[in-house]
Amino acid sequence: MSISRTNTLRMKKISTLLSLVLLSFALPAQNSWLQESNLPGSGRFAAFAFTADSAAFVGGGQTSSGYTADMWRYNPSTDTWSQVAAFAGGARYAATATGMGDKGYVGLGFDGNYYNDWWEYDAPSNTWTQLANYIGSARQGSVAVCIAGKVYVHGGTAGSTYLTSTHVYDTTNNAWTPKASLPALGRLYPAAFALNGNMYIVGGAYSLTNMSDETWEFNPVTNGWLPKANYGGGVRGLMSGFNIFDRGFAGGGTADGTLHSNSWWSFDPIGNSWTSIANMPGPARKAAVSFAVGGYGYVATGYSDSSFYATDVWEYAPIDVSVPENEAVKTVFSYDAQQNSLLIRSGAGGQAQLDLYDLNGKRCFSAQLQLNGQHQWKTLPVLPAGVYVVALQGEVKAGGKIIVTK
Secondary structure, eight states, rough: OEEOSSOEEEEEEEEEEEEEEEEEOOOOOOOOOEEEEOOOOOOOOOOOEEEEEEEEEOOOEEEEEEEEEEEEEETTTTTTEEEEEOTTTTTSSOOOOETTTTTTEOOOSSSSSSBEEEEEEEETTTTEEEOOOOOSSSBSOEEEEEETTTEEEOEETTTTEEEOEEEETTTTTTTTEEOOSSSSSOOBSEEEEEEEEEEEEEOOBBSSOOOOOOBEETTTTEEEEEEEETTTTTSSSSEEEEETTTTEEEEEOSSSSSSSSOOOOEEEEEEEEEEEOEEEEEEEOOOOOEEETTTTTEEEEEEEEOSSSSOHHHHHEEEEEOHHHHHHTTEEEEEETTTTTTEEEOOOOOEEEEEEEOOOOOOOEEEEEESSSEEEEEOOOOOEEEEEEEEEEESOOOEEEEEOOO
């Protein structure tokens, strides 16, 4: 399901009385996709992407004129793109990237030769620094996630060799360490995301035409792999993936190297289960980039059914924080700093689950409520100052944001 930007304007009203901060607005509908502004650079597939400094960065890949090193910064709050410093490692495709804080990490990939270099991008200063080379074999199509301040890189291919190796990069001492290899066939371009301190890989290509539907969990503490529920969409390679609100999301890609998909699924690590979500609109594709910022997922570029070199960008809203217009005015959320409490003003009654998320998509608080159609207070844990998304789900559905002040 897709919706237009006009119909999804986020109406915000802020009023402040002493330490009480109120912010109410309408969010996009749940489980829906919204088309955003196209990447202004050349269309491409097998690009890299990472998030840093509250923004997303997309670069590299293969264009109609060959490999490229250009990079673009996307600001989700304004839906705008700006060109930034090109990747200092040079033009290539199928590079590996991830980000944390205000830094991005990019390396590996292919331009006719395989690479094992590793670079750090500093978003505030728009500069690149070369780091210690990756200690595994040079490769393309690997995946990377950040966990507890470290970067975990897995898989990929070098020619006809599909790799099972996993390595961790320590950003504090600029050093790589080998970790346990995947106890299964090596693969290229699985989807990857991090949940609850673990890395998950989903699907991937065993060869150009043979794909996987496996889901594997890597635990950095035990240095071990565990098989999880198979991907609900069947075998799939050259996929995209991201994580939001304690859930992983994976989709797109190809089942046989030729036919492309636009179906997406959500993974619950606690229940070890996959649930189908709304198909991504637009042409089906493989080798697209994906990322998550501020509680929303994004898919961009790729090798699509209509264009080898796509530029379109799609935003996914995952959680049920939208209600019918005639009900939206019935529920308003306020934060009282003196009491460290959430005030729920609702004209509706019934059982509901209250969830509070930070803008990185982490659930910070959850509680079961019995709403009575009047005002109700809920004491919160001590939270860092900032903006939080509030969601009510159940017999009463509502969504909003609060600003926690100190």
